[in-house]
Amino acid sequence: MRKQIELLRRQSSRLEPDAAERERLLAAVSEYAQQFLNQLPDGPAYAGDRTGKGLLDSPIPETGIGIESILSLLSENIDTAGINPASPRFLGYIPGGGLYPSALGDFLAAVTNRYAGIFFASPGAVRLENMLLSWMAEIVGYPSSTAGNLASGGSIAHLTGIVTARDACDIAATRVQTAVVYLTTQTHHAVDKAVRIAGLGNCVRRIVPVDGRYRMDVTALAQAIAADKKAGLQPWLIVPSAGSTNTGSIDPLPAIAEIATKHNLWLHVDGAYGAFFVLCPEGKQKLQGMELSDSLVMDPHKTLFLPYGTGAVLVRDAQRLHASFSAEADYMQDTIHRLDELSSADLSPELTKHFRGLRLWLPLMLAGVAPFRAALAEKLLLTRYFYEQIRAVDGFHVGPEPDLAVATFWYEPPRGDANAFNARLVQELQNSGRIFLSSTRLGERFVLRVAVGVFRTHLDTIDEALEIITHTARNLAQKS
Amino acid sequence: MRKQIELLRRQSSRLEPDAAERERLLAAVSEYAQQFLNQLPDGPAYAGDRTGKGLLDSPIPETGIGIESILSLLSENIDTAGINPASPRFLGYIPGGGLYPSALGDFLAAVTNRYAGIFFASPGAVRLENMLLSWMAEIVGYPSSTAGNLASGGSIAHLTGIVTARDACDIAATRVQTAVVYLTTQTHHAVDKAVRIAGLGNCVRRIVPVDGRYRMDVTALAQAIAADKKAGLQPWLIVPSAGSTNTGSIDPLPAIAEIATKHNLWLHVDGAYGAFFVLCPEGKQKLQGMELSDSLVMDPHKTLFLPYGTGAVLVRDAQRLHASFSAEADYMQDTIHRLDELSSADLSPELTKHFRGLRLWLPLMLAGVAPFRAALAEKLLLTRYFYEQIRAVDGFHVGPEPDLAVATFWYEPPRGDANAFNARLVQELQNSGRIFLSSTRLGERFVLRVAVGVFRTHLDTIDEALEIITHTARNLAQKS
Numbered sequence: 001m002r003k004q005i006e007l008l009r010r011q012s013s014r015l016e017p018d019a020a021e022r023e024r025l026l027a028a029v030s031e032y033a034q035q036f037l038n039q040l041p042d043g044p045a046y047a048g049d050r051t052g053k054g055l056l057d058s059p060i061p062e063t064g065i066g067i068e069s070i071l072s073l074l075s076e077n078i079d080t081a082g083i084n085p086a087s088p089r090f091l092g093y094i095p096g097g098g099l100y101p102s103a104l105g106d107f108l109a110a111v112t113n114r115y116a117g118i119f120f121a122s123p124g125a126v127r128l129e130n131m132l133l134s135w136m137a138e139i140v141g142y143p144s145s146t147a148g149n150l151a152s153g154g155s156i157a158h159l160t161g162i163v164t165a166r167d168a169c170d171i172a173a174t175r176v177q178t179a180v181v182y183l184t185t186q187t188h189h190a191v192d193k194a195v196r197i198a199g200l201g202n203c204v205r206r207i208v209p210v211d212g213r214y215r216m217d218v219t220a221l222a223q224a225i226a227a228d229k230k231a232g233l234q235p236w237l238i239v240p241s242a243g244s245t246n247t248g249s250i251d252p253l254p255a256i257a258e259i260a261t262k263h264n265l266w267l268h269v270d271g272a273y274g275a276f277f278v279l280c281p282e283g284k285q286k287l288q289g290m291e292l293s294d295s296l297v298m299d300p301h302k303t304l305f306l307p308y309g310t311g312a313v314l315v316r317d318a319q320r321l322h323a324s325f326s327a328e329a330d331y332m333q334d335t336i337h338r339l340d341e342l343s344s345a346d347l348s349p350e351l352t353k354h355f356r357g358l359r360l361w362l363p364l365m366l367a368g369v370a371p372f373r374a375a376l377a378e379k380l381l382l383t384r385y386f387y388e389q390i391r392a393v394d395g396f397h398v399g400p401e402p403d404l405a406v407a408t409f410w411y412e413p414p415r416g417d418a419n420a421f422n423a424r425l426v427q428e429l430q431n432s433g434r435i436f437l438s439s440t441r442l443g444e445r446f447v448l449r450v451a452v453g454v455f456r457t458h459l460d461t462i463d464e465a466l467e468i469i470t471h472t473a474r475n476l477a478q479k480s
Numbered sequence: 481m482r483k484q485i486e487l488l489r490r491q492s493s494r495l496e497p498d499a500a501e502r503e504r505l506l507a508a509v510s511e512y513a514q515q516f517l518n519q520l521p522d523g524p525a526y527a528g529d530r531t532g533k534g535l536l537d538s539p540i541p542e543t544g545i546g547i548e549s550i551l552s553l554l555s556e557n558i559d560t561a562g563i564n565p566a567s568p569r570f571l572g573y574i575p576g577g578g579l580y581p582s583a584l585g586d587f588l589a590a591v592t593n594r595y596a597g598i599f600f601a602s603p604g605a606v607r608l609e610n611m612l613l614s615w616m617a618e619i620v621g622y623p624s625s626t627a628g629n630l631a632s633g634g635s636i637a638h639l640t641g642i643v644t645a646r647d648a649c650d651i652a653a654t655r656v657q658t659a660v661v662y663l664t665t666q667t668h669h670a671v672d673k674a675v676r677i678a679g680l681g682n683c684v685r686r687i688v689p690v691d692g693r694y695r696m697d698v699t700a701l702a703q704a705i706a707a708d709k710k711a712g713l714q715p716w717l718i719v720p721s722a723g724s725t726n727t728g729s730i731d732p733l734p735a736i737a738e739i740a741t742k743h744n745l746w747l748h749v750d751g752a753y754g755a756f757f758v759l760c761p762e763g764k765q766k767l768q769g770m771e772l773s774d775s776l777v778m779d780p781h782k783t784l785f786l787p788y789g790t791g792a793v794l795v796r797d798a799q800r801l802h803a804s805f806s807a808e809a810d811y812m813q814d815t816i817h818r819l820d821e822l823s824s825a826d827l828s829p830e831l832t833k834h835f836r837g838l839r840l841w842l843p844l845m846l847a848g849v850a851p852f853r854a855a856l857a858e859k860l861l862l863t864r865y866f867y868e869q870i871r872a873v874d875g876f877h878v879g880p881e882p883d884l885a886v887a888t889f890w891y892e893p894p895r896g897d898a899n900a901f902n903a904r905l906v907q908e909l910q911n912s913g914r915i916f917l918s919s920t921r922l923g924e925r926f927v928l929r930v931a932v933g934v935f936r937t938h939l940d941t942i943d944e945a946l947e948i949i950t951h952t953a954r955n956l957a958q959k960s
Contacts, residue, residue: 001861001864001865002865002939004861005858005861005862005865005938005939006939008854008855008857008858008861009854009858009938009939011850011851011854012851012852012854012855012858012935013851014846014847014848014851015579015785015843015847015851015852015855015935016580016935016936017580017581019514019517019518022514022517022580023510023514025580025581025584025846026510026584029584029587029588030503030506032588033587033588033591033592034499034502034503036591036592037499037502037591038499050603050604051603051604051607051820052603052604052605052607052608053607055604055607055608055611056607056611058845059611059615060611060612060615060841060844060845060848060849061845061848061849062848062849062850063848063850064845064846064847064848064851065845065846065848067846070842070845070846073845074588074838077604077607077608078592078594078602078604078605078608079592079594079604081602081603081604082594082595082600082601082602082603082604082605083595083600083601083602085593085594085595085601086591086592086593093811094832096593097593098590098591098592098593099495100496100497100502100505100591101497101505102590103586103587103588103590103591104505104506104509104587105590106583106586106587106589106590107509107513107583107584107586107587108509108512108513108554108583109586109787110578110582110583110585110586110787110789110839111513111516111517111566111578111580111583111787112513112516112558112559112566112578113565113566113576113577113578113787113788114558114559114562114565115562115563115565115788116788120562120563121562121563121565122558122561122562122563123530123531123532123561123562124530124531124532124535124557124558124559124561124562125532125558125562127531127532127533127535127536127557128532128535128557128558131535131536131539131540132540135539135540152632152636152830152833152834153830153831153832153833153834154831154832155829155830155831155832156632156636156829156830159677159829163677166679172682173653173654173656173657173679173680173681173682174653174654174656174657174682176653176654176679177653177654188809189807189808189809189812190831192807193805193807193829193831194829196804197639197643197677197678197829198677198678198679199646199653199656199678199679199680200653200679201653202652202653202654245809245811246810246811299832301832305495307589307590307591307593307834308593308595308596308832308833308834308835309589309590309833309834309835311832324676325673327669327672327673328669329668329669329725330726330920330921331573331725331726331918331919331920331929332669333919333920333921340531349635349636349639349673349674349677350632350633350635350636351633351634351635351670351673352574352633352634352635352779352781352788352791353632353633353788353789354632354633354787354788354789354834355788355789358554359590361540362550363495364540365538365540365541365544365545365550365553366494366505366544366545366547366550367494367495367544368494368540368541368542368543368544368545369540369541369542370491370542370543371491371492371493371494371495371544372492372495374488374489374491374492375488375492375495377488378485378488378489378492381481381484381485381488382485384481385481385482385485438811439811439813440810440811440813441810441813449811455492455495455496456496458485458489459482459485459486459489
């Protein structure tokens, strides 16, 4: 048996490259990465004509291939196809960019492979993630009773918050059909998806009207709750946006919090996009009331500019979070001693997980918080600048004044259907490849969105975007 | 306003290190990583005396600090405290190790920051992940109708499968209390946690008896289903283990599949630990019947040796998965054209997410599948070798013959309580730091577990572990 074991060991030796081979692999990958980053200032923001079909010719092989061939496949089929979210000219959806030190954090996390789910297994990793969460609690004004979790993104963070709310409010399965959630048309669809996943698909969704700036109408909210109570239903959850995806609008948080308190409803704030703007003075002022919520989602991979893969949820009362997600098992019996710190395995839907703390900690430690404050303030100003410039251009109209760093606008063509025109306009702009904008609807109106969120996006980018947008719209208007 | 914007830009410049600074940062991180890997053959598998408290003295700063200071904090507080899951002598829980090329994949994914959630945004990234899932479907024998998802780990993968099962079987909230799930005492607790998260906390859990090797008793399962049906309950889900965490036992899958088909129950197989053993002949033979399930969890960060952060779920009928997780929103309207490939945002609880495909694809492409087959066969043989050796040592007793790469054993002390003795034994072994074993319970018996799963674990490791275990047990017996 020993001989057979040794033979198999030799046959598996490619799984452990030696030090020289590791250096060689890293050098190739580093060169690829540096080239990628060096071309960002000039490279395209979007390439719609490529769909990565070349990958289909290279299935997983029985015997390995060289790193150079692998990087060629990557370059041709993935990193030059579709949207480039690292580009300074990516202005679509919710942009962030992807800080380089986070990539170093991910590299280290994978090499050292610490088990960040349980304090016993890696006290340092758990402590680090808890420190990051405490820092977030502090900046948003949450109390020391707070616990939270670094999730894979906003959707799992929302799910975590909503399951906690469900259990805290005792929305048992038998009561789902009479339980009422209060949303608006501007609530992110991840919230409804989380409600469905949590087994609450049959609960009542009350879509509260919005005002002219797409913010929840507080009077209407109060009336809806009163009416629902009178009808024998059970209002239990309000989900306001602290920065909606559509327009960046912030619902009137202090007034909503007052209503939540009065009626004893759980207040879950969606700050996935907006909450980190609390780091700069203007954002802090606009986000007042956020600290009054019971739970809050805020995504470092949005407005802390991290690469995709890190959302976060904070829950004001740690015990509520723990009650929903803690679990025990025989094979875990070694892990329950010594609890200096709560472990994420007891505070989230995950058990074994990526050590996400490093990708957040490294950029914060290297740069300090100050540059983040400045960058967020810059994005707010850039958006206001864009908004004021575009509204001054003949033929352009704008949506509501931006609360944060999303501006909406449309071009009113001299003839023909405006919605159809703007749908063509966004297509033309995307096809140009130079900038990437996305679109949405505000009521029946098709509008374009500029979201300023990549940390690499500066004044020159916005000036260029203004130039391209106005030029493209006029060309299209002449043709139509 | 332009001046103010430019000032803020300068104040945020530390977020974008230039090419030279990037090289310098990577060189420091690379040196750290190579040193970490170079010391693995001799370094400890566990350090229980350190708890990372030094981190508390270094809160997130307003102004950044140097990479060397940051790496010192990491080294002193995180990478030398607790368990070292990268060590060849980590034999606890479910080990994997963490392949180096995965770290390169994570680095690249973070630098290029592709949005792998939606085909429109990154057709190549989505295609790559779907190719990896198709490869998994192929190796386990699932049909071409399969869809799946690369999740953050086994827990979210289970949640995804169980929500799909819930919706496919129409377990509406009003019916939860009569719905019955069939498990055993050996089912991983992530399954029960997923059931709770999915809003099914009040459903009936039927704990089916196990045989002498901790495998689900099929006759008892059939009887339980018949009795539950007769009692007016609704049997809907069976969750057998294809490699339990406790002992690595595989439930009798073909017979269970037959019962599931006969009674029209959803069959969700937990192959998080075991399913990838299908890659080697012995594993393939033992896992027969797995391909008959409706959904299957299998974790690349376990038995494909990836660093923590990648589980996977496969669902036989792609439409079921899509029905549970697809969603639409106005601000996503650009993304719904051109559907060469299903997108993970429509097949999972996540929307924005880490591009996990690269950390799986890179090692598979670089090494090919052959070394993985050999490594898995080696782990099976090493476990059998350990089992046969330890049972031959005076005073040692063993649990059931291992189905996969987990062996359980205990020492029968000449006097005193065996359970208390073995609890001390595992403590002593852990405190030694040289090897890390964990413990569990089989019925009332406290047992030690050796799980052979780190790709770096070879014959010399097992020989050393045998030596340490027998030596420590004898010493302890003499003292007691």
